[in-house]
Amino acid sequence: MADKTMIEISNVTQSFLAGDETIQVIRRADFSIKDNSFNIIYGPSGSGKSTLLNIISGLQRPTSGTVKVEGRDIYTYRPDELANFRANRIGIVYQTNYWVSSLNTLENVALPLNFLGYSRPTAEKLAKQTLERVGMGAYAKKSPLLLSGGEQQRIAMARALASTPLFIIADEPTGNLDAANGDKIIELLQSCQKDFHCTIVLVTHNIEYLPLGDAILHIEDGKVVQSSGDTVATTDQLLAELKTRLDQMKRVKK
Amino acid sequence: MSQLAVGHKKYRSIPNKVLLYISWRNLTSKKLRSGLTLLGIVIGVGAIYFLLSFGIGLRDIVTKEVLGSQSVRAVDVSTPNSQILKLNNDTTQKINQLPHIQELSTSFTYPGSLVYSNSETEGIVYGIDTAYQDMTSLNLSQGRLLNKNDVNTIVINVSTLKAIGVTNQKSIIGKTLQLRVPLANSGAKQKSIQKNFTVVGVIDSGAGSEVFIPKFNFEAAGVPVYSSVKLLADNTKNLPNLRKQIESLGFQTTSPIDTVDQINQIFKFFNLILLGFGMIGMIVAVLGMFNTLTISLLERTKEIGLMIALGSRPKDMRKLFIFEAVLLSIIGAIIGIFAASALGMVINILMNIFARSRGVTDRFDLFVDPIWLIFGMIGFMVLVGLLVVYFPARRAQRINPIDALRRE
Numbered sequence: 001m002a003d004k005t006m007i008e009i010s011n012v013t014q015s016f017l018a019g020d021e022t023i024q025v026i027r028r029a030d031f032s033i034k035d036n037s038f039n040i041i042y043g044p045s046g047s048g049k050s051t052l053l054n055i056i057s058g059l060q061r062p063t064s065g066t067v068k069v070e071g072r073d074i075y076t077y078r079p080d081e082l083a084n085f086r087a088n089r090i091g092i093v094y095q096t097n098y099w100v101s102s103l104n105t106l107e108n109v110a111l112p113l114n115f116l117g118y119s120r121p122t123a124e125k126l127a128k129q130t131l132e133r134v135g136m137g138a139y140a141k142k143s144p145l146l147l148s149g150g151e152q153q154r155i156a157m158a159r160a161l162a163s164t165p166l167f168i169i170a171d172e173p174t175g176n177l178d179a180a181n182g183d184k185i186i187e188l189l190q191s192c193q194k195d196f197h198c199t200i201v202l203v204t205h206n207i208e209y210l211p212l213g214d215a216i217l218h219i220e221d222g223k224v225v226q227s228s229g230d231t232v233a234t235t236d237q238l239l240a241e242l243k244t245r246l247d248q249m250k251r252v253k254k
Numbered sequence: 255m256s257q258l259a260v261g262h263k264k265y266r267s268i269p270n271k272v273l274l275y276i277s278w279r280n281l282t283s284k285k286l287r288s289g290l291t292l293l294g295i296v297i298g299v300g301a302i303y304f305l306l307s308f309g310i311g312l313r314d315i316v317t318k319e320v321l322g323s324q325s326v327r328a329v330d331v332s333t334p335n336s337q338i339l340k341l342n343n344d345t346t347q348k349i350n351q352l353p354h355i356q357e358l359s360t361s362f363t364y365p366g367s368l369v370y371s372n373s374e375t376e377g378i379v380y381g382i383d384t385a386y387q388d389m390t391s392l393n394l395s396q397g398r399l400l401n402k403n404d405v406n407t408i409v410i411n412v413s414t415l416k417a418i419g420v421t422n423q424k425s426i427i428g429k430t431l432q433l434r435v436p437l438a439n440s441g442a443k444q445k446s447i448q449k450n451f452t453v454v455g456v457i458d459s460g461a462g463s464e465v466f467i468p469k470f471n472f473e474a475a476g477v478p479v480y481s482s483v484k485l486l487a488d489n490t491k492n493l494p495n496l497r498k499q500i501e502s503l504g505f506q507t508t509s510p511i512d513t514v515d516q517i518n519q520i521f522k523f524f525n526l527i528l529l530g531f532g533m534i535g536m537i538v539a540v541l542g543m544f545n546t547l548t549i550s551l552l553e554r555t556k557e558i559g560l561m562i563a564l565g566s567r568p569k570d571m572r573k574l575f576i577f578e579a580v581l582l583s584i585i586g587a588i589i590g591i592f593a594a595s596a597l598g599m600v601i602n603i604l605m606n607i608f609a610r611s612r613g614v615t616d617r618f619d620l621f622v623d624p625i626w627l628i629f630g631m632i633g634f635m636v637l638v639g640l641l642v643v644y645f646p647a648r649r650a651q652r653i654n655p656i657d658a659l660r661r662e
Contacts, residue, residue: 054656059563080267080567087565098560098659102283103276115565117266120275159564 006167006199007033007056012065014051014222025051026062029224031217033167033201038193040213041203044244048222049203053171056201057090058082070166087115091160091168091198093185095175097152099144105155106131106140112163123162130158134188150181157188167199168192174206186212207242268570270577277577280550288582291546295586295635296593298539302532303631304594304621309528311598311622313521317514322459324510327356327490328389329497331483332506339504341480352499354492355485359385362472363481366435366447368414368465375417377463379435381472389484392466396423397455404468408433408451414463415456423456433467443476539586540642547579547646558650559658572651575643583639587632595623 014026025048033039041049054060055067058074066073069089077085091112099108106127113123131137134154139147144155153173160168170189174182186209192198202209210216218225218240281288331349333339341360350358362381367374380386387399392409400407408431412423420426435447451467487493490511497507551558558571598621605620 057563059656080569083562083565083567084267085565086563090565092563094659098556100276100557100561101554102279107279111561111566112564114268114272115561115567115570117269119269120272123272163565 004035005032006035006069008068009056010066010068012055012062012067014055014060014062025222026055026224027222029065031224031226033199033215036193036197036199037214038190038200038212039202039215039217040210041201041217041219042205042210043219047219049219050171052219052224053169053201053203057092057169058086084116087112087163089166091163091165093153093156093160093168093170093173095172097156101143101145104141105136105144108144109155109159109162112159116163127158127162130161131155133161134158149176150184153177153181153185154188157185161192161196164196165198167201170200170202172203172205174204182206267567273570273574274577277574277581281578281581287546291542291582292586292589294539294542295582296590298536299587299590299631299635300594301535302529303591303627304597305528305532306525306627307594307598307621307623309521309525310624310627311620313517314622315618315620317517320513320517321510325389325486326509326511326514327487327493328510329485329487329493329500330508331485331500332508334506336479340478341483342478346480346483348503349483349485349500352496354488354496356488357385357388358483358485359383359389360469360480361386361482361484362469362477364435364437366433368418369432370418370429373418375414375463377414377417377465379433380464380466381469382466383469386484389486392457393459395456395458397427397453399455400466400468405470406449406451407454407468409455409457409466410453411457411460411464413460414465417463426453426456429453433465437475437477441478447471447475536638540638543579543582543639544642547575547643550578551575551646551650555653555658558653559655562653563655563659568651568653571653572647575647575650576640579639579643580636583635584632587635591628591631598623
């Protein structure tokens, strides 16, 4: 595995104003993500995971600190460059998938390529290949809205892959899926890393997937703790996670 | 999968063609809504087009009736004081030297009397040249007009024919008439012209009795002053300047274009009123369009947020809405114009059939389709569409993808 740094987060803080109060969502995050690695961000709801993803994907300028991708601070880009950066460098998969409802599956998958300036025939040709890559070639002409959750999620994977990005951000992609479909998506993510040399940033609740990570970012109350994917750290985190889950269940019972 | 490893280093953005395609797909995916919005625009544009088509058609008919056969490039020259400034050969030569005159004609007009077999009639006698005939189309119905070297020939109008009791136009050709034109107070050498003329043609114009003879007859009688000088400018654009130059010589000028200007002035006002009525339909269309675009924006907030998150530029999302509005405008305008024009055409045909049954021979168009009105209408609707889409498009551009895609 290459040791080159892909994403470097230095001293990133994100706070929001809620009324008179300033809420710290991310507190001085400092970590880096290596090229061609499988990273897992994990933490309870409301811990700041989504905010962190938005910051990495260039949608949310942090209150302070820098986000460097390939050595360049992405928030020094002009807005149009930042849009191009998103289309060119990042593939995004959400928990709930969104589609341009008037377009069919193939056209939706081709969108990131269109945003890069590709004409429809070229973009759709490339999109067709990625659709086939995730085993959804037969659904090209169908509306994605009519497909099952698992199918939609695979098409979302194809859309994220279409522009052969540097890294894929998957925000709880298995959250709405059953175990079998969820596993398929995770397998796809793994093969993306292998075949396309993509860097994967996976946000998940599911502790089962933690052992898959090359690096794990534990986030709680806005604090990001990075640990390498060795067994000891993972086991500790598993226990910590189990404990929180149990606490939650007790609270629900009361 | 190496063929997928395309380097997208070059900085480009979504092609307009693709944006237009997405706009089109969005409109066609909501057929009922788009169709109803379109219907509103069709009615709005159609109403305005229909009314203006009528207003302009009516103006053209009125102009044609008033102008008759006169050219808008024609100028009549007269003198404000015939004692001091005379329209004679010298002064006419001076006018003729001015630039941008295509043709100039001088003529004499005197009252006279006409005798044919046993009937006598009074009428106006014109002494004219061929240039006069070129400028004033005399609407020949039988025989021929005057030729350059004619001397004792005469062209008479239908009213004269009736006055002398002839019903068959053909029968008068080649017959001889006796004409008497008193020239008292004209300063002429002879006291009158009293001669026989051979009829060569019958024309269908003029309200009273009018006859036309070669102006040579008046010149030979020694009439020193022309009754009228007419000229034709080479171009309508040069007309005002030419008139100014003639007026600076001390003459007065009148031109049919003055009448046309007056007619246009009146119809400008008339058409404005028609436009006002049409605008009511347009306002309804605009409200419908605004409603559709706003609902579309609200419905698609997530979609737009998604596209921005996937790497589209916010200004492209603005363009997406502008394209939708322009598509609706252009399609609506074209259908509206087509429908209104078809309706006008049907009415034109019916009116002509009705007129023919009442004995009107000339075809006329109450509704007209000038090219400028068609393109003006489309352009106007596009402009309206751009105004309507201004706020929805601006909101689309300002959509924050994080807020739009936040899980509920």
